[in-house]
Amino acid sequence: MFNVKGELFAVLNRCPHQGGPLCKGNTHGFLESAGVGEFQYSRAGEILRCPWHGWEYDLRTGQSWFDPAHIIVRRYEVTVQPGVTGLQPGPYVAETFPVSIEQEYVLVEVA
Numbered sequence: 001m002f003n004v005k006g007e008l009f010a011v012l013n014r015c016p017h018q019g020g021p022l023c024k025g026n027t028h029g030f031l032e033s034a035g036v037g038e039f040q041y042s043r044a045g046e047i048l049r050c051p052w053h054g055w056e057y058d059l060r061t062g063q064s065w066f067d068p069a070h071i072i073v074r075r076y077e078v079t080v081q082p083g084v085t086g087l088q089p090g091p092y093v094a095e096t097f098p099v100s101i102e103q104e105y106v107l108v109e110v111a
């Protein structure tokens with residue numbers, strides 16, 4: 001989850017490229033150029049760079065700058081609610097997945 005000037009954005013913490021931890025990436029803005037020596041910086045903090053190979057994602061849309069037509073990071077809607085009034089009462093149960101070890105690999109089955 002990212003707080004950009006008070007606006008909250010949530011994305012899956014798994015880069016679509018090779019699964020890098022997006023929570024450890026840096027955010028920056030959008031740099032455009034209309035010509036040599038001309039630069040315009042905007043949208044500070046809205047572009048997320050994966051720490052592994054540098055692919056970049058638009059926090060507002062989830063689109064990749066590498067391949068915006070095909071690569072997108074999963075986004076989640078974020079709401080802010082007061083105290084505990086908006087939450088379902090517990091007990092809470094974590095989602096679990098069956099795990100098995102075959103030879104040297106750990107396999108997680110996500111149905």
Ligand code: FES
Binds near residue numbers: 019050051
């Ligand atoms: S895993 Fe994120 S850019 Fe490669």
